[in-house]
Amino acid sequence: MKLSRKYVVLASLYIVQSVPFSFIKTGFQLLLKEDNIDYKSLGAIMSLLLLPWVFKFAWAPLVDKWCANSFPKIRKALLFFQVLGAALLGLTASFQFPEAIQPVLGAFFLFSLVAATQDIIIDAFAVLALPKKEHGIGNTFQMGGYYVGEVLGGALILIIFDRFGWNWAMMAFVLFFLIPFIPVLLYKHDETIHPPKPSTSGFSNVKSYFKIQGMGFWLLVMVIYMANQMLASTLLPSMFLDMGYTKTEIASIVSIWGNTASVAGAVLAGVLVEKWGRKNCLVGFGSLKILSLLGFFLLKGDADTTIVYSVIMINGFISGLATVTVFTIMMDKCRLTSPGTDFTIQQSINLFAIATFGALSGRLVKADGDFTVLFITAFIVGLVGVLLAAFGLSRKSLDNGNGLKAS
Numbered sequence: 041m042k043l044s045r046k047y048v049v050l051a052s053l054y055i056v057q058s059v060p061f062s063f064i065k066t067g068f069q070l071l072l073k074e075d076n077i078d079y080k081s082l083g084a085i086m087s088l089l090l091l092p093w094v095f096k097f098a099w100a101p102l103v104d105k106w107c108a109n110s111f112p113k114i115r116k117a118l119l120f121f122q123v124l125g126a127a128l129l130g131l132t133a134s135f136q137f138p139e140a141i142q143p144v145l146g147a148f149f150l151f152s153l154v155a156a157t158q159d160i161i162i163d164a165f166a167v168l169a170l171p172k173k174e175h176g177i178g179n180t181f182q183m184g185g186y187y188v189g190e191v192l193g194g195a196l197i198l199i200i201f202d203r204f205g206w207n208w209a210m211m212a213f214v215l216f217f218l219i220p221f222i223p224v225l226l227y228k229h230d231e232t233i234h235p236p237k238p239s240t241s242g243f244s245n246v247k248s249y250f251k252i253q254g255m256g257f258w259l260l261v262m263v264i265y266m267a268n269q270m271l272a273s274t275l276l277p278s279m280f281l282d283m284g285y286t287k288t289e290i291a292s293i294v295s296i297w298g299n300t301a302s303v304a305g306a307v308l309a310g311v312l313v314e315k316w317g318r319k320n321c322l323v324g325f326g327s328l329k330i331l332s333l334l335g336f337f338l339l340k341g342d343a344d345t346t347i348v349y350s351v352i353m354i355n356g357f358i359s360g361l362a363t364v365t366v367f368t369i370m371m372d373k374c375r376l377t378s379p380g381t382d383f384t385i386q387q388s389i390n391l392f393a394i395a396t397f398g399a400l401s402g403r404l405v406k407a408d409g410d411f412t413v414l415f416i417t418a419f420i421v422g423l424v425g426v427l428l429a430a431f432g433l434s435r436k437s438l439d440n441g442n443g444l445k446a447s
Contacts, residue, residue: 046169049227050178051185052220053118053162058189059216060125060155064089064148066194066277066295067201067209070287073278075138080402082278087395089148092156094392100384101245103160107380109238111229114165118224121158125151126214133210163387164380167371168235173314179368180310183360187299187306192216194295202287239377249375249385254437258373261428262366262386263393265326268422269359272333272415274398279411280348283341297349298356305360312361313368318438319429322369325362326426332358333422336415369438397421 065086072082107113128151135143170178193216201209239245250256280290313321335351374382404414 046230047178047181049220049223050166050169051181051188052223053165054182054185055189055192056122056217056220057155057159057162058186059193059213059219060151061093062190062193062295063197063213064152065274066190067198067287067291068148069275070198070277070281070290071137071201073281074287075141078402082275082402084399084402085145086274087399089145089152090391090395090398092149092153093159094388094395096156096160097246097381097385097388098243099157100160100381101243101378103157104164104238104245104378104380107161107164107238109164109168109235109376109379111165111168111227114161114168115224115227115229117161118158118165119221121154121161122218122221122224125154125158126217128154129210129214129217133207133214135206137206159387160380160384163383167374167379167383168376169230170371172372175368175371176313176364177310179313179364179371180306182367183306183309183364184303187302187360189216190299190302191295194299195291198287198291198295235379236376239375245378245381246385249378249382252373254434255373257432258369258437259386259389261425261433262370262390264421265322265425265429266363266366266390267393267397268333268418268425269329269362270394270397271401271404271421272336272418273355274401275405275411275414276339276352279339283339283343293349293352298352301353301356302360302363305357306364307360309361309364313365317435318365318369318372319433319435321361321365322433322438323426323430325358325365326422326429328358329355329362330419330422330426333415333419336418337412339411372438 069082069086072085077085103117107117128147132144132147132151135147137144166178166182193213197209197212197216200212277290277294280293281287285293309321309325316324332351332355335354338347338351370383370386373386401414404417405411406413
């Protein structure tokens with residue numbers, strides 16, 4: 041398969057990875073908020089729907105064994121979960137919201153389980169298809185696709201709901217989720233790529249991963265480094281709703297303009313991470329991300345619209361830079377014998393932190409909607425993450441990928 045076609049498949053897969061995640065954290069959050077769900081409950085519900093993503097490491101070794109590092113088997117597995125996920129989303133379209141909130145939450149939880157399993161396969165495909173020298177540009181397509189999915193899931197579905205109601209919005213969700221179906225269906229693997237035989241160790245692959253030298257500290261840095269963004273941004277849609285913005289306006293600010301800026305940051309990071317090195321980008325972009333959080337203190341009820349858009353777009357651009365850097369390092373730190381498992385371990389730990397900090401964010405917002413304590417906490421957490429990266433991670437362990445994956 042030609043290089044450009046490989047990236048088209050990767051981008052489409054990461055779009056579908058992002059659409060459900062974005063809708064749940066943005067659009068669905070706003071719908072629940074309008075149904076008078078308080079901030080603490082919102083944080084708890086968002087965390088509950090993330091649970092399958094947090095614990096997917098438990099069945100990742102089985103998925104790796106099932107796919108057997110075989111591109112044809114990976115293709116069949118991806119298509120299977122595409123159809124299964126679309127069927128579950130179609131089921132939600134048959135419900136009435138918010139009257140049938142319990143069945144909707146149950147269907148979304150099952151869908152999260154399917155999407156999380158599919159994500160293991162997507163990440164295994166990416167690790168196997170990309171040599172180390174292509175990890176930077178590969179993650180540009182990964183995160184670029186992710187942010188496009190954020191626009192579809194966080195903005196367009198919400199706009200469709202605003203104009204046509206729940207049922208049409210869910211049918212649009214089905215169509216967006218099926219975006220990669222044709223590219224994957226037509227996919228033929230590159231005959232020059234010969235992945236090694238997968239490990240047959242099963243769950244012991246999870247235990248052995250933590251025994252790799254320096255891995256524990258990297259995972260700690262990764263969690264803290266990414267946590268500040270989740271703390272600061274999880275409840276932004278609800279904050280804007282309280283500030284008087286409509287759902288369509290919020291979709292435009294957060295999902296369209298914010299994520300468009302993130303795409304630009306992701307594209308630039310794909311080039312810079314190979315040119316400047318992993319550690320330089322990790323520390324440099326992390327520092328910029330902390331500074332961008334200062335703008336969140338300007339997001340008050342009487343804030344000018346220009347300031348609101350500027351703060352969200354600047355933060356989105358820098359988040360794109362930092363996130364691509366982190367995901368590039370995560371891909372570096374995967375063994376070819378257990379690609380889905382290794383990436384999933386890192387992502388599950390990251391998502392556990394996201395779920396934890398997402399739930400915590402609701403508790404840091406005062407009853408009157410004051411976000412000051414939350415933003416201060418996010419700033420401090422971000423500063424700790426950058427300091428740990430700067431003084432605790434060696435340049436060799438990052439730029440050489442710890443010797444886990446051949447280039």
